[in-house]
Amino acid sequence: MCYGAAHHGSIKVTRNQTKHIEGETEVHHRPKRGWVWNQFFVLEEHMGPDPQYVGKLHSNSDKGDGSVKYILTGEGAGTIFIIDDTTGDIHSTKSLDREQKTHYVLHAQAIDRRTNKPLEPESEFIIKVQDINDNAPKFTDGPYIVTVPEMSEMGTSVLQVTATDADDPTYGNSARVVYSILQGQPYFSVDPKTGVIRTALHNMDREAREHYSVVIQAKDMAGQVGGLSGSTTVNITLTDVNDNPPRFPQKHYQLYVPESAEVGSAVGKIKANDADTGSNADMKYTIINGDGAGVFSISTDKETREGILSLKKPLNYEKKKSYTLNIEGANTHLDFRFSHLGPFKDVTMLKVIVGDVDEPPLFTMPSYVMEVYENAKIGTPVGAVTAHDPDAANSLVRYFIDHNTEEDRYFTIDASTGTIKTAKIFDREETPWYNITVAASEIDNPELVSHVPVGVRILDVNDNPPELARDYDVVVCENSKPGQVIQTITATDKDNSANGARFHFSLDEGLSLNPNFTLRNNEDNTASILTRRRRYSRTTQDIYYLPVLISDGGVDGRVRTCHAEAFLSSAGLSTGALIAILLCIVILLAIVVLFITLRRGKKEPLIISEEDVRENVVTYDDEGGGEEDTEAFDITALRNPSAAEELKYRRDVRPEVKPLSRHHPSSSLDSIDVQEFLNQRLAEADLDPSVPPYDSLQTYAYEGHRSEAGSISSLDSATTQSDQDYNYLGDWGPEFKKLAELYGEIEPERTT
Structure with a gap:
């Protein structure tokens, strides 16, 4: 049977009974005893002054006499839930919250109060906390910040919001939520069931309004009156699209x-x-x-x-x-x-x-290039610069040179005309180019200054003679052949190529033909020195001087020449050679003194007549027969008095140019120079093929102290029968005659 409200439960207990009858035994079968439960409920959030009645426990064995005792154990027993052990009524003493605990599990017992023996087996039952609408919907993720492009179509989805309700969704409408928009219309709308927010207007313009604050409400009880609600804010920003062209504020x-x-x-x-x-x-x-x-x-x-x-x-x-x-x-x-x-x-x-601005003077050119010849006189005009005032006032301009460098002091400028003149004499070979800066300012406003660079090129003048490219030390072999090139010489010129690039080499035309060497101009700024005869004797002459004339192709009409002295030798002069030369000079001086002494003792004409016959004395290795030994030569060719007296211009004359420094002989040789003079004459006499040897006298002043024959010189073999003057010295006679005339020992006129 049930006690209490419909939602309360009760227990019904059944059992078997046995009767004893006298004479017979009657047995009754008792049905199986057990608890019969209804569902127990208790409302949450009970706020009454009395405990809330939950239900009742009852056993069939309970006759109402108080002999049955009810015991309650389990969750909340004795604290939350209490039981009347006699009647079995259960009450809740506290306010319960279904959102914290939805149900409680308990155990029930019925025992005999006198014997404490269980009348029923222990049984388990549940007390559920019944839900009431005590929780409002909540938006757990709010507030929201979202964007949507401007100019979007109406109905464009912006965001979906969701609210949750802690009430029991299976019992009534306590957890049934409905969405609505409280703020943000007419721009946005929300779906009441899903919470999806959408645009409510077509082509919303960001430039008109950019930010929107939309408030969404969620209400339980399906939105009915009395339902609980919660709200959230959605901040919506319209993003920009290029829907506006640029515009200038003014036209x-x-x-x-x-x-x-x-x-x-x-x-x-x-x-x-x-x-x-x-x-x-x-x-x-x-x-x-x-x-x-x-x-x-x-x-x-x-x-x-x-x-x-x-x-x-x-x-x-x-x-x-x-x-x-x-x-x-x-x-x-x-x-x-x-x-x-x-x-x-x-x-x-x-x-x-x-x-309009007052501007500095403006030069007619951004830069100037001028030219002037080297060696020009001071004050020679170089060129002129021109500047003018670009303003309408057209003020006068004054010129000056910025003396910032040393080069600027080489020129002057006319302040009024801008004419530049030389202030010094220039040497192109020293400095071929000058760079100066000319400034111009207005008279009315001297602070306005402009500058222009001026380059001055120094033009070349053919003022430098050509020179040998280097010092040449030419060597000729004794066994050289005629026409053999023994040296190629080149020249240099400090002037530029226009005035010194082409050189011409030649021998001095004022001198006689050189019998030993010649020069060939190669037409390529070089010249070759060639031999003219066969064989050279170092013992006879070991140094030759060849005067070379070098000219350039001057453009100014003045041909520059250079007398270069080519020095040729077969070998350098040794100390022994110098001593030998000095000895020869001493011997020659002794001969000259002897000749003068003889002339003082006997002054007879050197040449008796035009029919004068001169003796050709030739040296042999064996001793000759004296003056009678003349059969080896035809002396008819010696009968040319004009040839004998002719004083030829010798071709190996040393030029007037100083020889190269390293070939200078000693000062004594330079002052006397007799040996060289005699050697040159002897070489010419030996090698000149143009005339016969009218007289060729080779003398020996001393034969040697071991020779029994003594001297074979014809100077001591004169006879009384001969009319010949044997004091005559052969081919050297004219030179000694000149020396004698120079010293006043003989008369310059010829005697007959």
Whole structure:
């Protein structure tokens, strides 16, 4: 049977009984005993002053006499739940929260109070906490921040919000939530069941309004009156798209730029406004036309999105006072979905006014190059610079040279005319080029100064003779053949190629033909020295001097020449050779003194008559027969008195040029030079093939102290029968005669 409210439970207990009848036993079968439970419930959040009745426990064995005792154990027994052990009534002493614990598990027992024996086996039952709508819906993730592109279609999904309710969703409508929009209409809407927020207008414009705050409410009990609710805020921002073209605030602008502005400098700024942001507002500025398109340029500042106007060419107020520019500003990033809103560019006109500025003088040329010949007199004009005042005032200009370097002091300038003149005499070979700086200033405003570089080239004058390229030490072998090249010589000239590049080599025409050597001009700025005869004797002569004339091709009409003395030797002079030369000189001086002494004792004419016969004395290795031994020679050729007396110009004469320093003989030899003089004459007499040997006398002053024959010289073999003057010295006679005449020992006239 049940006790209490319908939601309360009770226990029914059944059991078997046995009766004893006298004479017989009657047995009754008892049914199986057990607990019969109904579901127990207890309302949550009970706030009454009395404990809340939960239900009742009852056993069939309970006759109401108090002999049955009920015991309750399990979760909350004795604290939350109490039981009347006699009646079995259960009460809840505390307010319960279903959201904390939904049910409790307990155990029930029925025992005999007198014997404490169980009347029923222990059984388990559950007390459930019944839900009431005591929890409002909650948005766990709010507030929300979301974006949506501007110009989106109506109904575009923005965000889905979700609210949760802690009440029991299986019992009543306590957890059934419905969504609604409290703030944000008419721009946005929300689905009441799903919580999806959508745009409610078509083509929302960010430039009109960018930020929206939308409040969404969630209400339980299916939105009915009395239901609990919660809300959240959704912050929605419209993102930008390129739906606005750039626009210049004005259609006409004016800019002032002074003519002194430097090329490449920024002279002004211009800006087109764009309602978009970010890359949608990026733009590029361009000068599309106008008469100033070639004078100005424009660039874009990416940070400020301004157009920076710069100067490409210098301005001149006197030539052009204003320029017109048409400037275009266009977006660089386009969205073709909104191309119908274009064009995404704008054009404005900019007028540039050129301001007049007092400018420094302007030279007619950016630089000058002038020329002047070297060795020009001081004060020679070099050239002139010209400058003028570019302003309308056209002030007079004064010139001066900046004396910043030493080179600037080599020139002067006329302050009025700008004529540059020389202040020193120049040598091109020393400095071929000068660089100076000329300045010009206005008389009315001396502080305005301009400068110009001037280069002065020093022109060459053929003022340097050619020279041998080096000191030549030429060696000729004793066994050389005629026509053999023994040396090739070259020359140099300090003048430039126009005045000294072509050289001509020759022998001095004022001298007789050299019998030993000749010179061949190779026509390539070189010359070759060749031998003219066969065999040379070092013992006879070991040094030769060859005067060479070198001329350049001077352009100024003055041919520069150089007398170069070619020195030829078979070997250098040794100490023994110098001693031998000195001994020869001493012997020759002794011969001269002897000759003079003989002439004082007997002054007879050297040549008796035109029919004079001269004896040809030849040396042999054996001893000759004296003066009678003349059969070996035809002496008829010696009967030419004119040939005997002719004083020929010798061809190996030493030139008037100082010899090379390393070949200088001693000072005594230079002063006497008799040996060389005699050797040259002897060599000419021996090698000259043009005339017969009219007289050839080789004398021996001393035969030797061991020779029994003594001397075979014809000087001591004179006879009384001969008319010949044997004091005559053969081919050396004319030279000794000259020496005798020089010292006054004989008369210069010839005696008969």
